[in-house]
Amino acid sequence: MNLHANIQDHAVIGDGRSAALVSQEGAVDWLCWPRFDSPALFGALVDTRAGGFWIIRPTAPSRTRQQYLQGTNVLQTGFENEAGAVVLTDFMPADFEEQKQRMLFPEHELVRRVWCERGECKLEIRFVPRGDFGRRVVNFRDAGALGLRAQQAATLITLRSDVKLRPIDGDWFAEFALKRGEHADFSLSYSAEGPAVVPPLGELVDRKLATTCDWWRDWAQRARYHGPYKEQVIRSSLIIKLLSFAPSGAMIAAPTTSLPEIVGGDRNWDYRFCWLRDAAFTARAWFGLGHEEEGNAFVSWLLHATRLTRPELRVVYDVYGNRVPRERELAHLDGYLDSIPVRIGNAARNQLQLDIYGEVIEAVVQSLDGNKKPDRETQRMLRQFGRYVCDHWRDPDNGIWETRDDRKHFMHSRLMCWVAVDRLLQMHERGQLARVPAEEYRRIRSEVRWEIEERAWNAGLQSYTQTFDGDALDATALLPAFYGLETPGSFRMQQTFERVLGRLSPAAGLLYRNERDRAEGQGAFAMCGFWVAEFLARGGGTLEEAQRCFEHCLELGNNVGLFAEEIDAESSDAIGNFPQLFTHIGLINAALSLEERAKQEHKPQIEARRAAAGEYV
Amino acid sequence: MNVSSWLLWGFVSTIVLTTILAGSQGLGMTRINIPYLLGTIITPNRDRAKIIGIVIHLVNGWLFSLLYVAAFQSLGVASWWFGAMIGAIHASFVLAVAMPAMPGMHPRMANEQYGPTVVRQLEPPGFLALNYGYQTPTSIVLAHMVFGGILGAFYSIT
Numbered sequence: 001m002n003l004h005a006n007i008q009d010h011a012v013i014g015d016g017r018s019a020a021l022v023s024q025e026g027a028v029d030w031l032c033w034p035r036f037d038s039p040a041l042f043g044a045l046v047d048t049r050a051g052g053f054w055i056i057r058p059t060a061p062s063r064t065r066q067q068y069l070q071g072t073n074v075l076q077t078g079f080e081n082e083a084g085a086v087v088l089t090d091f092m093p094a095d096f097e098e099q100k101q102r103m104l105f106p107e108h109e110l111v112r113r114v115w116c117e118r119g120e121c122k123l124e125i126r127f128v129p130r131g132d133f134g135r136r137v138v139n140f141r142d143a144g145a146l147g148l149r150a151q152q153a154a155t156l157i158t159l160r161s162d163v164k165l166r167p168i169d170g171d172w173f174a175e176f177a178l179k180r181g182e183h184a185d186f187s188l189s190y191s192a193e194g195p196a197v198v199p200p201l202g203e204l205v206d207r208k209l210a211t212t213c214d215w216w217r218d219w220a221q222r223a224r225y226h227g228p229y230k231e232q233v234i235r236s237s238l239i240i241k242l243l244s245f246a247p248s249g250a251m252i253a254a255p256t257t258s259l260p261e262i263v264g265g266d267r268n269w270d271y272r273f274c275w276l277r278d279a280a281f282t283a284r285a286w287f288g289l290g291h292e293e294e295g296n297a298f299v300s301w302l303l304h305a306t307r308l309t310r311p312e313l314r315v316v317y318d319v320y321g322n323r324v325p326r327e328r329e330l331a332h333l334d335g336y337l338d339s340i341p342v343r344i345g346n347a348a349r350n351q352l353q354l355d356i357y358g359e360v361i362e363a364v365v366q367s368l369d370g371n372k373k374p375d376r377e378t379q380r381m382l383r384q385f386g387r388y389v390c391d392h393w394r395d396p397d398n399g400i401w402e403t404r405d406d407r408k409h410f411m412h413s414r415l416m417c418w419v420a421v422d423r424l425l426q427m428h429e430r431g432q433l434a435r436v437p438a439e440e441y442r443r444i445r446s447e448v449r450w451e452i453e454e455r456a457w458n459a460g461l462q463s464y465t466q467t468f469d470g471d472a473l474d475a476t477a478l479l480p481a482f483y484g485l486e487t488p489g490s491f492r493m494q495q496t497f498e499r500v501l502g503r504l505s506p507a508a509g510l511l512y513r514n515e516r517d518r519a520e521g522q523g524a525f526a527m528c529g530f531w532v533a534e535f536l537a538r539g540g541g542t543l544e545e546a547q548r549c550f551e552h553c554l555e556l557g558n559n560v561g562l563f564a565e566e567i568d569a570e571s572s573d574a575i576g577n578f579p580q581l582f583t584h585i586g587l588i589n590a591a592l593s594l595e596e597r598a599k600q601e602h603k604p605q606i607e608a609r610r611a612a613a614g615e616y617v
Numbered sequence: 618m619n620v621s622s623w624l625l626w627g628f629v630s631t632i633v634l635t636t637i638l639a640g641s642q643g644l645g646m647t648r649i650n651i652p653y654l655l656g657t658i659i660t661p662n663r664d665r666a667k668i669i670g671i672v673i674h675l676v677n678g679w680l681f682s683l684l685y686v687a688a689f690q691s692l693g694v695a696s697w698w699f700g701a702m703i704g705a706i707h708a709s710f711v712l713a714v715a716m717p718a719m720p721g722m723h724p725r726m727a728n729e730q731y732g733p734t735v736v737r738q739l740e741p742p743g744f745l746a747l748n749y750g751y752q753t754p755t756s757i758v759l760a761h762m763v764f765g766g767i768l769g770a771f772y773s774i775t
Contacts, residue, residue: 100663101662101665102662104657104738104739144730144732145727145728145729146727146732146733146740149748153750154646154750158740160733191648192648193648193650194647194649194650194653194654194748194749195649195657195749196739197738197739198732198738198739199733200732200733200734200738203735204735
């Protein structure tokens with residue numbers, strides 16, 4: 001049974017604690033329980049033989065189509081063949097807090113319902129769980145009315161099913177038929193506490209499905225976004241909500257590990273952790289969409305997570321702000337399309353990135369909403385970060401892309417050091433931050449700017465470059481225009497834009513991170529494509545150019561609007577971990593800039609129309 | 618009967634018993650969370666159930682320690698080994714008799730034969746509470762022996 005499904009042929013479901021990837025064939029190919037960064041129970045995505053999966057699908061070949069129920073993270077996979085049509089609905093239940101206090105609910109649950117829409121369909125189920133990334137067989141025992149149960153150490157996994165499954169060599173199978181209007185329910189739950197909640201099926205699944213849809217729709221409609229491409233923006237907001245760890249507010253980069261940056265290659269990393277480099281963009285997306293609650297939770301997590309290491313920041317943390325596990329290779333796994341090794345943990349934990357200080361400070365600034373004064377502890381933290389930047393801004397580092405060779409003087413790292421002292425000064429001048437060495441900040445701000453303008457600008461190339469005194473181009477060269485060091489329309493930014501596009505863009509909507517990625521055969525970095533659209537929208541081009549570029553980027557998403565980390569420039573296949581927080585943040589921020597630009601451009605017309613109508617303007 | 622000694626050591630031994638059981642859960646020996654099990658008799662709210670369950674468990678422990686004290690008084694012996702022995706008998710009774718009968722007493726507990734319903738969704742403990750992990754009987758017997766041992770060692774017979 002060949003279960004391989006391409007990365008882009010998956011959709012994600014989740015509950016803000018863990019996530020599962022479901023293929024268009026109806027297979028749960030990825031599920032880590034109980035947390036995003038826990039070992040995988042189903043890991044077919046990185047090894048179809050040993051990884052484990054749970055498939056429900058018609059026995060006859062079928063045409064398939066996936067879609068999310070409008071405004072939710074409830075997934076429907078439709079199968080259609082000559083005998084009939086069935087719809088498989090997958091979701092992890094979500095509920096309102098007041099409701100949770102009135103009923104029992106499992107600690108973690110994945111619910112699947114298959115419903116026959118037309119004709120009569122024969123279906124098959126294969127339930128092949130594997131513990132600890134396929135290193136352990138999970139022994140399920142048939143406990144009759146309580147379902148299939150697997151006790152491992154102090155955890156319990158229960159599968160309840162409307163269909164009787166039979167064991168073959170430790171895995172579980174069944175074939176069954178559904179006539180029009182009939183359905184079968186399945187519930188897989190996880191518990192670390194006894195007594196576990198064993199959920200009934202039938203009526204309660206109806207209720208959970210309805211409540212989960214209500215919960216997601218209620219959340220999604222709180223977005224204050226009225227710009228173009230609203231459907232795609234709301235989809236991205238639903239995805240980033242799904243990738244946020246509800247108990248702490250942390251946001252993971254992606255729910256998967258080791259989906260390759262080069263198919264068949266070894267650039268396979270574990271992304272199930274929280275990177276500070278995403279902080280400013282993430283905060284902008286939350287606050288820009290009007291999701292203040294999530295934005296504040298994220299900033300609170302930033303402050304909490306960094307408490308133990310202050311004033312030094314780590315590049316990456318786990319969802320509770322702990323150090324991520326050391327990087328290890330899982331040699332028993334074949335990898336996605338033979339892309340080995342499969343890694344868990346991440347060696348970036350030992351790297352130095354000076355850009356993250358600017359990221360965290362910028363995120364805090366965005367959470368303050370104008371002139372609000374941060375509390376004393378936050379002010380103290382900001383001063384500590386300022387001190388660290390003042391002492392270390394000249395140091396070489398590993399840069400935003402976490403290069404594993406020698407540390408260098410990256411332009412982007414210096415840019416974010418400039419952002420750090422610039423924003424602290426602005427806060428001080430607004431009266432939000434007391435007792436700062438303002439003169440020292442001003443001096444360092446000028447020195448950093450001077451260094452960037454002198455040493456990151458290559459006069460021969462007529463472009464900002466990746467590193468000081470270098471000639472390699474990098475997509476981050478567009479970012480001085482995002483943070484106010486330059487304006488998008490300035491001569492230098494226009495020249496840089498032209499060079500970056502010329503050397504790093506293989507097609508409309510695609511942009512490599514840098515020349516090295518392109519030479520190595522990596523994909524284009526999906527988020528960088530959205531940076532181009534945002535650069536144009538911020539004033540680097542016309543509104544129409546920005547919209548056209550944004551539309552090209554959108555075309556590269558999969559059929560349910562999800563993006564991986566990278567896109568293969570030739571096949572347009574998704575590559576890298578999936579779905580990727582950074583890419584969806586890039587989509588939202590580009591859309592916010594488009595909305596802002598459209599407002600500015602249409603404002604005179606609206607005002608003229610109002611004036612003509614005799615309204616007060 | 619020495620009331621003050623009973624009140625003090627009954628309380629202390631209950632605290633130790635609760636801590637040992639919580640520790641066994643944390644160490645991965647068992648999933649059983651006695652406060653949660655007891656608290657869900659009153660409310661389905663997970664967080665509130667645990668708090669209510671702690672109170673019920675402490676009161677239970679005090680009341681049960683009265684039976685231990687009665688045994689010490691009637692035989693005129695109060696020692697750690699005698700207390701531990703009563704603890705072992707007590708735990709055996711809980712595991713073999715009380716736990717299997719839980720679905721009949723607990724309003725939110727499912728029945729092994731009929732499965733869960735909308736109201737009754739909690740898994741039943743089964744014989745020796747083995748449904749909550751294979752090492753559950755060990756941790757419950759151990760915790761009750763320590764409970765009885767402390768009571769026997771420190772209770773002063775009048």
